[in-house]
Amino acid sequence: MRLAGRTAIVTGGASGFGEGIVRKFADEDASVVVMDRDGSRAEAVAASIGGSAAWIKADVTEASGFAGAVDLALSRFGGLHILINNAGVGHTPTPLEDVDAETFDRVMAVNTRSIYLGARAVVPLFKRQKGGAILNIASTGGVSPRPNLTWYNASKGWAITATQGMAVELAPFGIRVNAINPVAGETPLLKTFMGEDTPEVRAKFLSTIPLGRFSTPEDMGSAAAFLCSDEASMITGVALNVDGGRCI
Template identity: 35%
Template structure:
């Protein structure tokens, strides 16, 4: 069982955004973290920021052998794997149904749903033998509501939630817990990537997303990677030892919808409406 501080964790997509925030938070709390990504520069920097507690591995999550090797490396180096966080992602192209190519659909599912399956599969392979472990799959509000992501993205993220539930049911008798975290509007590089931005334009887009999200959900600020990392840290710790098959939505109230604002009486009176 992984304590609140400590343990061995493998994180996919750990070079930036939610993944990097998760690696940094868990590292600060005493975990040994295997940071995996295809962005070697950023991934190495994240691992190095953890001092002796971080190690970077180049992992293409669409390749089963890469994910299997990451789990095996953690076992070889540290003797066990307490937790696996399946976080790697891509937005894909926003377009109409008739314009989505099969290649785009398959590529989105490969990075999102298939990689979560592979991470869960190979985590289960070692955790069943250990008799303990925690798996966290990162989904999205696009799995819960329409309009928050492209068609392939939303469908793949929804598949992750069902995989989480079915895997949790199978693995619970073996001491392995499987849960999901569903972020809302978070200011990360993935939105800029989805728009085809790179370099300085990509970095600037994050600030733009942060500003735009201030009025996008009931809590008037953008989500940050650390908000999601805190939920993940809870789920992989022994504080959540009786929690499995669940999905924690961390979205600033986004999925609640706009509806009446909290100060609707004052707003109604301001425009001459009735408040009662």
């Protein structure tokens, strides 16, 4: 019950790593707002958890989406203490000069603009209450880039730098900001990163992970719960590799 009495917003909370974080936070006695563009899936995840979860269909690239999620957290649960910027998109392995502008803009909007919009929505509240935690889901790609994923890697490197800058600026207000860097995991994005899902491609990916397996939503949920709990009260500005050793 490390998160008892806390309320969190989890973007992209209806599937993949986001759903793993939502379920772990609920297990740790937090109240959770599942924010996702897939409203039906968000509703199903919240319903499966029960009264400690609410849902909202929202786009993380729009300020109105975050405003609605904050309003829902305050009206339903009476407060807000944690923001998890989990929503993200990638692009299939492509030479950097062949990625079209529309794909580039979408990657940057979802992976970087969303962090900016989330901060604008919650930081004033967190400053007033003199505390809060923000967790950005970055990637091992932001630390040890894979070829042909350059613009995705760049967006996650941005997320790591933003985390560090936010941590320094917000520390005097009692607000902690951290990130986690997942390695490729069993989520809907896995096929995107691999280009195709075949035993041969999976074997190639797994050969780069010393622990010999993909990450799971449960792995991310456990890391997120720790970093957002009082057990991590002296940790801010960290980008924690949850990667089975890939970045060693």
